[in-house]
Structures are given as C-alpha cells and as structure tokens.
Amino acid sequence: MKKYSFLFSYFKKAKILSLFFLMIISSVLTLLPPYLVSYILDEGVAKTSIETITYCSIFLGFVYICSFAVNYFISQNLTKTSSYFIADLKNDLFTKILKLPMEFFDKQQTGYIFERIKETESLNVFFSPVFLKFVTSIVSFVGALVLVCSIRWELSLILLLFLPIIYFFTNHSSIKIKKASKALLETTAQTSGKVQENIGGISAVKELKMENQRSSEISRQLKQVADKSVKRGKMMNIASEGIVGITNFASVLLIVFSGIFIIKGKMSLGNYWAVSQYALLIFAPIQLLASISIMVQPGIAALTRINELLKLKTEDEICGNRQVGKIDNIIFSDVSFGYSEKTVIDNFNMAISRNEKVALLGKNGSGKTTIAKLLLGFYKDYSGSIRINDIEIKNVSLLDLRNRVGIAAQNIVLFSGTLLDNIRFIAPQFDEHEIISALSKAGLDISEFAGGLQAVISENGKNLSGGQKQKIALARMIIKNPDVMIFDEATSNLDIETSNLVKQSIHTIFADKTCIIITHDPDMASLADTIIKI
Numbered sequence: 001m002k003k004y005s006f007l008f009s010y011f012k013k014a015k016i017l018s019l020f021f022l023m024i025i026s027s028v029l030t031l032l033p034p035y036l037v038s039y040i041l042d043e044g045v046a047k048t049s050i051e052t053i054t055y056c057s058i059f060l061g062f063v064y065i066c067s068f069a070v071n072y073f074i075s076q077n078l079t080k081t082s083s084y085f086i087a088d089l090k091n092d093l094f095t096k097i098l099k100l101p102m103e104f105f106d107k108q109q110t111g112y113i114f115e116r117i118k119e120t121e122s123l124n125v126f127f128s129p130v131f132l133k134f135v136t137s138i139v140s141f142v143g144a145l146v147l148v149c150s151i152r153w154e155l156s157l158i159l160l161l162f163l164p165i166i167y168f169f170t171n172h173s174s175i176k177i178k179k180a181s182k183a184l185l186e187t188t189a190q191t192s193g194k195v196q197e198n199i200g201g202i203s204a205v206k207e208l209k210m211e212n213q214r215s216s217e218i219s220r221q222l223k224q225v226a227d228k229s230v231k232r233g234k235m236m237n238i239a240s241e242g243i244v245g246i247t248n249f250a251s252v253l254l255i256v257f258s259g260i261f262i263i264k265g266k267m268s269l270g271n272y273w274a275v276s277q278y279a280l281l282i283f284a285p286i287q288l289l290a291s292i293s294i295m296v297q298p299g300i301a302a303l304t305r306i307n308e309l310l311k312l313k314t315e316d317e318i319c320g321n322r323q324v325g326k327i328d329n330i331i332f333s334d335v336s337f338g339y340s341e342k343t344v345i346d347n348f349n350m351a352i353s354r355n356e357k358v359a360l361l362g363k364n365g366s367g368k369t370t371i372a373k374l375l376l377g378f379y380k381d382y383s384g385s386i387r388i389n390d391i392e393i394k395n396v397s398l399l400d401l402r403n404r405v406g407i408a409a410q411n412i413v414l415f416s417g418t419l420l421d422n423i424r425f426i427a428p429q430f431d432e433h434e435i436i437s438a439l440s441k442a443g444l445d446i447s448e449f450a451g452g453l454q455a456v457i458s459e460n461g462k463n464l465s466g467g468q469k470q471k472i473a474l475a476r477m478i479i480k481n482p483d484v485m486i487f488d489e490a491t492s493n494l495d496i497e498t499s500n501l502v503k504q505s506i507h508t509i510f511a512d513k514t515c516i517i518i519t520h521d522p523d524m525a526s527l528a529d530t531i532i533k534i
C-alpha cells in the first residue's frame with residue numbers, strides 16, 4: 001500500500017473529507033427506505049391507518065429526493081476530481097520522463113513511452129460510481145446487519161456465513177486478473193511503439209515497399225494484444241458471474257429460513273420485506289468488492305507501472321551540483337564507454353584549452369558523436385575521467401554544463417510550430433532582429449521562407465530541406481552562445497556558399513569560442529588548430 005502513497009499528494013484533504021462525509025450521509029439515507037416501507041406495511045396497511053401511510057410515504061419521497069441530491073453532488077465531484085487528477089498525474093509523468101537519463105530513451109521506443117504515459121487514463125476507474133457505491137455500501141452494510149440482527153439474529157448469521165466464501169473466491173480471481181492486466185498493458189505499449197515507429201519512418205517504409213511486411217508485423221502484434229485481452233476478459237467474466245451465483249444461493253437460503261420463521265409467527269411479513277431488502281445491502285459491499293476488485297485490477301496494474309516510472313531517478317538527481325564557470329579546459333583521460341556491453345570508445349584521450357579549435361576525425365561509428373554526448377553529460381557510466389575546469393563532469397550541475405556547451409547536432413530536432421518558436425525558446429529575451437541576424441550568420445536567408453519568421457515548421461522539420469534544418473541548428477547554437485561549440489557534421493548538407501560562410505565564421509565570429517569540429521570534410525578539418533583521430 002505504501003508504494004501508492006504518492007497518490008495522496010494529488011488530493012486536497014478538505015475535499016476528500018467533505019466527500020467522505022457526504023458518502024456517509026448517502027449510506028444512512030439508503031438505510032431508511034426499507035425501514036419506512038416495513039413500517040407502512042405493518043403499521044399502515046395491516047392496521048388500515050391512511051394517516052400513517054400518507055405521512056410515511058411523504059417522508060419516504062423526501063428521503064429519496066435527498067438521496068438523489070447527495071449522490072448527484074458526489075458523482076459530479078468525483079468526475080471533476082478524476083479528470084484533474086489524471087491530467088496532473090499525466091503531466092508529472094511526462095515531466096519526469098523528459099528528465100530521465102538518455103539510457104531510458106535509448107532502450108525504449110517513442111510509442112512505448114507514449115503508451116505508458118497514456119496508462120494514467122486507466123486510473124479513472126478509481127473514481128467510477130461503483131467505487132463510490134462501495135464506500136457508501138460499507139456503512140449501509142453495518143447498519144443493515146444491525147437491523148437484521150434486531151429482527152432475527154439467525155438470519156444475519158446465515159448471511160454472514162457467505163462472506164468468507166465470496167472473499168476467497170474474489171481474492172483468487174483478482175490476483176489472476178491483475179497478472180493478466182499487466183501482461184496486456186505491456187503488449188499494448190510494445191505495439192504502440194511499433195505503430196509509431198512505422199508512421200515516423202513512413203518515407204523509408206514506402207521507398208523500400210515495406211507496407212505489407214510492416215502491416216503484417218503489426219497485425220501479429222495486434223493479435224497478441226487481442227489474445228491477452230480475451231484471456232483477461234474470460235477471467236473477469238468467470239469472476240463476476242461466480243459472485244452472482246454465490247449470492248443467489250444465499251438468497252434462496254434466506255427465503256427458506258424466513259418462510260419458516262413467518263409460519264412459526266416469529267416474524268411479520270413486513271419484517272420479511274425489510275430483511276430481504278437489508279440482505280441486498282449486506283451482500284452489496286461483497287458483490288461490489290468483487291466487481292471492483294475485478295474492475296480495478298487494470299487500474300492497479302497501471303498504478304504499479306506508473307509508480308515504477310515515478311521512482312526512476314532523473315538526470316538532476318544523479319548529477320552533481322558544482323558550477324564550472326567559464327570553460328577554460330576540457331580533459332578526457334583514458335575514457336572508455338559503451339551503450340551496452342560493446343565498447344564504443346576505448347581509452348580515449350583529449351585535452352582542449354580555451355578558444356582552441358579541435359577537429360575530431362574518424363570512421364563512421366567510431367564514436368565521435370558519442371564523445372559530444374559525453375561532453376553534454378548525457379551518459380555517466382563511462383570509465384576514466386572527463387574533467388571540465390578540473391571538475392569531473394559527473395559532479396557538474398547539468399544546467400550549468402548545458403548552458404556552456406552547445407551542439408549543432410548531426411540529427412537536428414525541430415518542433416512543430418513557427419520558425420520563430422523553434423529559435424525563441426533558447427533565448428526569449430532576443431528580439432526578431434537579433435534572431436534574423438543569427439539566422440543570416442548561419443547562412444539562412446529569411447526570405448527563403450514564406451511567412452518569414454512565422455513560417456510553419458511541421459513535426460521534426462519534415463517540410464524543410466536537410467540544409468535548411470542544418471542552418472537552423474547553427475543559428476540556434478549562435479543564439480545560445482555557449483563557451484564550447486560542437487559542430488557535429490554541421491556543414492554536411494550545406495551548399496558550397498553557406499559551407500564557406502560557416503568555415504569563415506570559425507575564425508571570425510567564433511574566434512573567442514572553443515570549437516569541436518566533428519567532420520569528414522578535410523577542408524573543415526584544416527581550419528582546426530589540433531586534429532584528433534579516433
């Protein structure tokens with residue numbers, strides 16, 4: 001239970017208490033009608049008192065109206081609480097995921113992560129009216145049991161006898177259903193990962209004529225989802241029908257015994273009517289518990305998975321908090337690193353001083369981009385040492401580090417929005433003229449875009465050319481203005497004119513910057529003071 005305690009932080013205590021109070025009122029209100037009807041039958045109908053019938057019926061109507069009003073208010077509040085709770089939890093989960101270390105993203109497909117955030121939606125089951133009814137039914141249960149006892153204690157014993165049977169049956173079923181739910185969630189998340197991958201890579205799917213092959217792979221996955229869903233559905237049906245069967249059997253026994261008591265004159269017909277109604281209230285929590293524990297299993301499975309995610313440590317929690325100050329030197333000593341068991345960088349050494357221009361050369365896959373990622377603090381489990389201003393990078397505050405190291409990346413990421421949005425988030429204080437000037441330093445002529453800075457960029461810059469995207473990446477780095485600029489094949493897609501412009505900039509506008517130039521272009525490498533081969 002302790003592992004779900006994080007949930008309480010999402011609710012206001014006063015609100016929960018007031019809802020709980022209303023639920024108790026609602027339960028008391030459900031106890032009144034059987035008593036009133038029994039009174040009308042015995043004192044009104046049997047004794048032909050029209051007055052008793054009239055007054056008691058008016059009171060009964062009033063009780064029903066109050067009950068409706070209280071229940072309506074509770075349900076409305078629960079719907080509202082549920083919607084905001086899910087939105088808040090989803091937002092926290094999304095924020096948490098964004099702050100997780102790169103290893104998490106390396107291992108998971110985007111669609112899989114997306115689906116895991118979406119799992120929060122299954123938690124709305126905890127706010128369903130059935131759940132509310134269960135809380136109120138516990139109070140009614142106690143009241144009904146006391147009232148049946150006061151009529152004929154033997155009958156309450158018969159009713160109580162069935163409770164452990166129902167409990168064990170429910171418990172057994174819900175364990176199985178929870179397991180099946182977890183398996184279903186995992187398969188669904190994996191399938192979403194695959195679907196997203198195919199839509200994201202649609203141009204490759206089309207060009208390689210893989211539509212049918214990819215679709216049959218997804219169809220296999222979807223079949224697995226359906227199989228697991230059927231398996232869980234079967235378990236849920238057996239469980240809920242079983243409970244109905246057990247309680248029906250109990251009702252039969254109740255009728256038999258009540259009949260005997262009535263014949264022996266130990267009970268009135270009115271009493272029997274009340275007991276039969278209270279029997280429903282006594283069985284209600286058990287029946288509800290059964291259907292709830294079956295119904296909430298998917299929610300509990302989701303909760304367990306959400307809790308697993310929330311417990312993961314964010315980058316900020318595992319990094320240090322030391323401020324590096326303006327970067328004067330970077331030293332890699334005997335650095336080895338691999339994403340998995342396979343070593344990518346083996347005993348790598350590099351020393352860079354302030355304003356130095358260093359070219360990093362090497363074959364495809366030799367680890368150049370990986371070195372840039374290590375310098376940005378994306379991975380911590382390297383061996384050897386990476387020191388910036390003599391501070392081990394693991395101990396540096398990530399905020400400070402990433403403000404001081406910038407990259408024009410090989411794989412540029414653009415967000416859907418305008419051209420201005422894609423640059424402005426780096427430096428909200430910049431006006432449009434400063435942004436246009438940075439773009440032109442990166443060789444990007446704003447008139448190339450219909451709409452200028454307001455030109456719409458679609459997800460991941462799908463509507464831009466490779467060169468245009470590269471220019472935006474360069475402009476972003478110019479605006480970010482870090483101490484260390486990493487150019488990861490930043491000119492590979494540029495036309496000769498723009499490429500020359502960037503090359504010139506290395507010794508003019510970037511003269512007072514430390515530059516790491518990752519390139520396969522000998523011209524670009526020749527601009528560097530030092531060439532390091534990896």
Ligand SMILES: Nc1ncnc2c1ncn2[C@@H]1O[C@H](COP(=O)(O)OP(=O)(O)OP(=O)(O)O)[C@@H](O)[C@H]1O
Pocket residue numbers: 106339340344362363364365366367368369370371410
């Ligand atoms: N996120 C990752 N997870 C697992 N392996 C990775 C990951 N990124 C890169 N690799 C592997 O690490 C090795 C080095 O990759 P890296 O991107 O650093 O090479 P590179 O020198 O930049 O190559 P290129 O010149 O092609 O850009 C490659 O073998 C690659 O397959």
Ligand SMILES: [Mg+2]
Pocket residue numbers: 368369370410488
């Ligand atoms: Mg690379």
